[in-house]
Amino acid sequence: MAQANVILDKLRAQLNTSDYRKLHWEGSFADYLNIVLEHPGVTRTAYQRLYDMILHHGIEEVYENKDKIIRYKFFTEFAHKYGDAIYGLDRPLMQLVNVFKSAALGFGTERRVILLHGPVGSAKSTIARLLKRGLEEYSRTDEGQLYSFAWRNPDGSGWTKDPMHGEPLQLVPEEFRPALLAELNAKCRKPYPYEIQIKGDLCPYSRYEFRQRLQKYDGDWLKMLEHEVKIYRLVLSEKDRIGIGTFQPKDEKNQDSTELTGDINYRKIAEYGSDSDPRAFNFDGELNIANRGIVEFIEILKLDVAFLYDLLGASQEHKIKPKKFAQTDIDEVILGHTNEPEYRRLQNNEFMEALRDRTVKIDIPYVTRLSDEIKIYEKDFNPEKVKGKHIAPHTIEVAAMWAVLTRLTPPKHANLTLLQKMKLYNGKTLPGFTEDNVIELKKESPNEGMSGISPRYIQDKISNALVSHPDEDNINPFMVLNELEAGLRHHSLIKSEEQYRHYKELLAVVREEYEDILKNEVQRAIAADEEALARLCANYIDNVKAYTLREKVRNKYTGALEEPDERLMRSIEEKIDIPEGRKDDFRREIMNYIGALAIDGKKFDYRTNERLQKALELKLFEDQKDTIKLSTLVSSVVDKATQEKIDVVKSRLIRNYGYNESSATDVLNYVASIFARGQSKK
Structure with a gap:
């Protein structure tokens, strides 16, 4: 018991009840207006809040092929905390954030469905997941705070929250809004990049409550708000279905649009007497609960056509149509993602022109820079995670090298190989090629990265190599390359024999490159x-x-x-x-x-x-x-003097290049076999 109390006391010392009180703040409508004057950002639209959330984490400027690129730390440093850091997609992410910026400023993209389009495993879902998680955390900060309201129950037993957690300023009647906004915008005590606005109207439930209670106070809406409404701090949460929605299509025959816009609560019809009474309706569809935040549509183009029609109004007019009710205002970011086959089907469907016209497509390709591809795998395969197994140097590098090569298009330049093109993309210099040449190479292949091998396949095969050699204390590049080749024949995304042969030839290119790397390392160690x-x-x-x-x-x-x-x-x-x-x-x-x-x-x-x-x-x-006589390593007899020299080389491989005893021995034996066969290059 004493030990348990010590543990609990340590945890108690970390408690911060002031944070709890801040996140569970409650007050009157007048209190909320004071907050608006002090922190006008609480009234932001969903797009404004999302854009500011990304900027909140900071930016850095980098140069890539003479172009200045803005790198958003939200997708790197913030994402790294959750193991979701995104590498090598600076340009697509900059394009995406520019769309958010345009929407935040009201330039039109706020009335579009944002569609992340790319091959499988290109980080589309990761981007959506990060945006949702980022909004959750941002809503818990002082900079990202936002508020909603609740109605006092008629029997005085408690409060009922607005089911779509609307903006409290929507409680102000239409005719009084211009005067209130003029006062608020004139008296804001902090610089604010946006103008305070009141967009949209109350949801059907709150409209009903407003009208009913207004009668009680003989039309004095200010008195009604004072006694009947409570403002509270809103914390966005996907788990609690507050401001963060996710919709995944199911069997097409069983799809029901009420999953998006809510449905009648039949148990309450008897209580309220009508199925058109808003108190007998569940405003719990994904588009309802995502109000004030973001809704993610997984594989959006697999949705039934009826669902897509709902998206047209949701994006263009910011309205949804719940069953038996008038159109209802929403304020949320609509983000979908899809793969190439579904997008081609959308392009070929003449009946979906309206959706295409309301879509902003952001291509999310595979990574084509080797160093970034390596970082993707190092997240999962590093000494901290892979305990008990040593990953030999270059193991992840050669797997990443092959993945990148499958995504590149053959260069038109006669004196340039695909391997050399990959090296140029990775920032290496080659005789006769400048940075301008790299820019031209990328212009020649605008769709580069939209096909090839997925990182998931590479991750699966590295995992196979780790578990399929239980007697080995390390895995090396050859084990992984063998796994990659063995799985090719059964790869579900390889569509032709020609593609299979091409990928297999690239494996041979990678093997040859790895041999050169090994020989160079052994040479330098000697x-x-x-x-x-x-x-x-x-x-x-x-x-x-x-x-x-x-x-x-x-x-x-x-x-x-x-x-x-x-x-x-x-x-x-x-x-x-x-x-x-x-x-x-x-x-x-x-x-x-x-x-x-x-x-x-x-x-x-x-x-x-x-x-x-x-x-x-x-x-x-x-x-x-010749004094070390590497070729003698493959023989069964090595004299003492040679063994001592070999041990010195081995220790250098371990110290300078990250090998362990076993992998260093394997490398020396392999390079020795090359020399023994007389295959050493000059």
């Missing part, structure tokens, strides 16, 4: 002897200096003056493809760089020059590979 690299660099610089000054080099062993060692210099320069005709320029460039550092009082370090470092490492590897 050549990672800092002292040997420093000696080789000093020797090269001495010879380059003598060559550019037309001097001789003193032999450190004999003391004799000798001509600069052209063979040594060229053996290093050739490693980074410096042609004979450009060697003088490269050598002068190195000397100028060293001279500029000396003027600033800095000492030259080869590690600050990426090209020179790479050349030195490749040269040292070439000099040392």
